[in-house]
Amino acid sequence: MQFEEVKSLGEKYLFQNYGRLDVAFEYGKGMYLYDAQGKEYMDLVAGIAVCSLGYSHPKWVNAMQEQVGKLIHVSNLYHVKEQAVAAEAVASITPGNLNKTLFVNSGAEANEAALKLAVRATGRKKILSALNSFHGRTAGSLAATGQTKYQDTFQPLMNLDSFRYYDYGDAESVKKLIDKDTAALIVEPIQGEGGVRTVDPEFFKAVRDLCTDNGALMIVDEVQTGIGRTGKWFGIENFGVVPDIISMAKALGAGVPIGAISTYDDLAKVMTPGSHGTTFGGNPLVTASVKATIDIMKEEKLVENSRDTGAYLKQQIQSIDSDEIVEVRGYGLMVGTEMKTKANDFRKYCLDNGVLVNVCHGNTVRIIPPLIMGKEHCDRVVSLMRAFLNA
Ligand SMILES: *Cc1c(COP(=O)(O)O)cnc(C)c1O
Numbered sequence: 001m002q003f004e005e006v007k008s009l010g011e012k013y014l015f016q017n018y019g020r021l022d023v024a025f026e027y028g029k030g031m032y033l034y035d036a037q038g039k040e041y042m043d044l045v046a047g048i049a050v051c052s053l054g055y056s057h058p059k060w061v062n063a064m065q066e067q068v069g070k071l072i073h074v075s076n077l078y079h080v081k082e083q084a085v086a087a088e089a090v091a092s093i094t095p096g097n098l099n100k101t102l103f104v105n106s107g108a109e110a111n112e113a114a115l116k117l118a119v120r121a122t123g124r125k126k127i128l129s130a131l132n133s134f135h136g137r138t139a140g141s142l143a144a145t146g147q148t149k150y151q152d153t154f155q156p157l158m159n160l161d162s163f164r165y166y167d168y169g170d171a172e173s174v175k176k177l178i179d180k181d182t183a184a185l186i187v188e189p190i191q192g193e194g195g196v197r198t199v200d201p202e203f204f205k206a207v208r209d210l211c212t213d214n215g216a217l218m219i220v221d222e223v224q225t226g227i228g229r230t231g232k233w234f235g236i237e238n239f240g241v242v243p244d245i246i247s248m249a250k251a252l253g254a255g256v257p258i259g260a261i262s263t264y265d266d267l268a269k270v271m272t273p274g275s276h277g278t279t280f281g282g283n284p285l286v287t288a289s290v291k292a293t294i295d296i297m298k299e300e301k302l303v304e305n306s307r308d309t310g311a312y313l314k315q316q317i318q319s320i321d322s323d324e325i326v327e328v329r330g331y332g333l334m335v336g337t338e339m340k341t342k343a344n345d346f347r348k349y350c351l352d353n354g355v356l357v358n359v360c361h362g363n364t365v366r367i368i369p370p371l372i373m374g375k376e377h378c379d380r381v382v383s384l385m386r387a388f389l390n391a
Pocket of ligand 1: 188223224249
């Protein structure tokens with residue numbers, strides 16, 4: 001099917017709730033996507049930090065094909081082998097003693113589960129979240145999202161009364177809000193949708209202490225930063241802090257829809273049988289993907305590659321001398337280049353030149369590629385940026 005046909009069919013039958021770029025893909029291989037004409041695109045977006053193994057990784061494809069032919073869904077009425085095996089794999093990468101996992105189906109759902117767990121465990125009402133944060137689009141996760149542009153027209157659905165918003169990176173502002181009525185504080189290690197915003201690592205240490213002192217649970221939203229994205233398995237590990245709950249999703253299944261929260265035994269026990277659940281959550285297909293993804297990432301040292309290639313990319317972009325670049329931020333293969341006014345023009349320029357990059361927060365070029373990215377791919381996008389900026 002040619003592009004124009006895809007587009008008009010979608011316009012006729014799909015909700016028009018996305019602002020889509022004028023391109024559709026037919027298949028992918030490694031770092032590359034291909035359209036119906038066979039035109040190649042080097043992909044530095046990875047389906048929004050999801051396809052960390054690149055496309056059609058042979059070992060992953062094998063694992064999935066095998067699982068599809070055996071069993072894809074049975075529900076949580078029964079024990080599920082693939083789910084238990086995947087949870088063991090997740091425990092092998094989570095920091096501290098966060099070795100109990102609950103599988104759900106998306107990032108928003110993972111945050112919902114984390115918030116529900118915190119309220120049930122503490123019996124408290126208040127939740128602290130950062131301004132400019134993003135935690136998802138379901139009612140609870142949307143209330144946690146500290147950006148009114150996502151919330152405005154959905155107000156009655158959310159219990160905003162439970163939420164208080166602190167300034168990201170400002171421990172003093174957390175101190176003013178946190179108290180013995182606070183169930184939890186939720187925070188992203190790097191604000192992804194908020195523009196790849198990073199803050200002083202000391203902030204996370206201060207937040208950890210404030211949560212501990214007040215008996216509030218620290219929830220780290222690793223939906224975007226998790227599973228190797230930042231050069232560590234989890235973004236918070238860059239700052240030497242262990243939270244009480246980690247939420248994850250995007251890259252966890254390398255492309256299949258899955259989310260999860262991990263916590264320690266005593267906290268996991270709070271969710272007794274019947275207290276929370278999902279029909280699809282952790283079915284054999286998606287959890288077989290989690291196991292295959294983590295195994296492949298370990299074998300191919302993709303977390304180390306994220307760290308090293310990411311550092312190279314960031315340094316190469318930083319070496320570009322242009323007034324248009326305001327700041328280059330990030331850890332590992334999560335690199336944001338804040339531009340004065342031309343971020344969207346640069347995205348278009350890249351698209352015309354067969355390279356996909358993303359823009360977040362209006363002005364920041366976000367590079368969140370498959371974690372198999374090499375220096376040659378970095379060099380290509382950096383030379384595009386130089387050409388675009390005449391620098
Ligand atoms: C993408 C994202 C979410 C929402 O995940 P969905 O799977 O789209 O529901 C939540 N938190 C962060 C930090 C994200 O980047």
